[in-house]
Amino acid sequence: MDRSPPALSVVLPSLNEEETIADCITKIRQVFADLGTEGEIIIADSSRDRTPEIAASLGAIVVRPEKMGYGNAYLAGLARARGTYVVIGDADNTYDFLEIPQLLAPLDAGADMVLGSRLRGTILPGAMPALHRYIGNPVLTWLLNRVFHTHISDSHTGFRAIRRDALECLHLKTGGMEFASEMIIEAAIAGLRIEEVPITYHPRLTPSKLQSFSDGWRHVRFMLLYRPVPFLAVPGLFFAFFGLSLMLLFLVRGDVETYRFHSFILASLAFIGGLEGMLMGLIIRVFSVVHGYGRQSAAISRLLNYNILEWGIAGGSLMMTAGVIVGLGIVYQWAAAGFGSLSQIANAVWALALFLAGIQILFAAVFVSMMLLKADQKEE
Missing domain, CATH: 3.90.550.10 (Spore Coat Polysaccharide Biosynthesis Protein SpsA; Chain A)
Structure with a gap:
């Protein structure tokens, strides 16, 4: 036949x-x-x-x-x-x-x-x-x-x-x-x-x-x-850098609550939202590489290094801690004022922004580590 x-x-x-x-x-x-x-x-x-x-x-x-x-x-x-x-x-x-x-x-x-x-x-x-x-x-x-x-x-x-x-x-x-x-x-x-x-x-x-x-x-x-990097990571990085730069600029100039409060709020939103977009883009990129939907570049290879992820966990934890410290400072001043009226809105925004940014970085690093652990188990 x-x-x-x-x-x-x-x-x-x-x-x-x-x-x-x-x-x-x-x-x-x-x-x-x-x-x-x-x-x-x-x-x-x-x-x-x-x-x-x-x-x-x-x-x-x-x-x-x-x-x-x-x-x-x-x-x-x-x-x-x-x-x-x-x-x-x-x-x-x-x-x-x-x-x-x-x-x-x-x-x-x-x-x-x-x-x-x-x-x-x-x-x-x-x-x-x-x-x-x-x-x-x-x-x-x-x-x-x-x-x-x-x-x-x-x-x-x-x-x-x-x-x-x-x-x-x-x-x-x-x-x-x-x-x-x-x-x-x-x-x-x-x-x-x-x-x-x-x-x-x-x-x-x-x-x-x-x-x-x-x-x-x-x-x-x-x-x-x-292609999550051009879709999410790059725009996210831009907005995060732009928002954080404005927040630091307002901090240096002072009088945030008097003259620039609304701009300060928008800057913090750009920072947190941009950071989330950047991290989501990187997570999706790692997911695509782990599951064979893309080629692994040199930058992604460095990102997949466990040492880098440990630095991410440490950095995220430090930012969360900084946010908590700023928040506790507000509580302390409130207590010192006899729990009366208090004008600490700018510091409260900083505390929230730092805590949210830190927890995003921490969770992203942990999640990527879990994906890599799953990939290593498959290779074995």
Whole structure:
């Protein structure tokens, strides 16, 4: 029996697509015949209807993902694919699989991955809601391009082709809708050559399974997982430095409670909020490295040193102690005044700011230490 790999694998995730799966498989078979190539069709199915039976009757390979989810379906299907080229697309017939040769041509010319762009192609009436076409997809694509230095027009197209050797360079693991972003992000990080071709996008025959706002947020959250430093840490550092500088300036000039009280309050908010944003960005960056969603840089390597974390715990404890001392000083003066009226608002703000900053730094250092402990246990 010939076990040599086919030239082309087409992988389709499916969830209750009994109305369209036959049309999709028929078109793919027609492409195989037109190209005169050997191919395989893999249906990663999680349906409760007749989709898997129909697909199997038409000669497709049906695999059953262990978990539900768009990404889990693709992970199961791609693990089974053996083709030199791999094409992926939805089983709802919104993509015209007769256009597969258009995706393969750039691969033959040297591209590593090809995206079928709906926004540069033709979107038939009723195929894409206006919210997705004019706001959702363009905004998310712009954000991905800016953060990961890509130059694509439709980052959420589900119609793609990739070379087998390029696919093996991608560390794909996401089980949900974020898989669409993960594939492009991993390709960008790996330095793969990504090209686009215009395609035609057709209306669905059955209701869409997408949830506009929750799925959109999932993609933003996933990009944040890969790049928390520009999203959170850098802006946080700026606001923390700006707020603390103003607080110190007001302290030196004096008369805070008389002339600059409201500005002083805003400066303390900028300091505490900025510090929280910076620490959250660093925590997310450590989380992404520990769980394989990013490469470990020299700066992160230094941050992951236990000695640095111990310094963080010590520094946070000292700031908390300073806040407590300032607070106790206020209580002492209040007692000395016979527990009468007291004007110590500025000192109270300093006490609160120092205590909150210290506890944030302390908890961040402890939390990062716990993540590293978990990572060390996995390595053992």
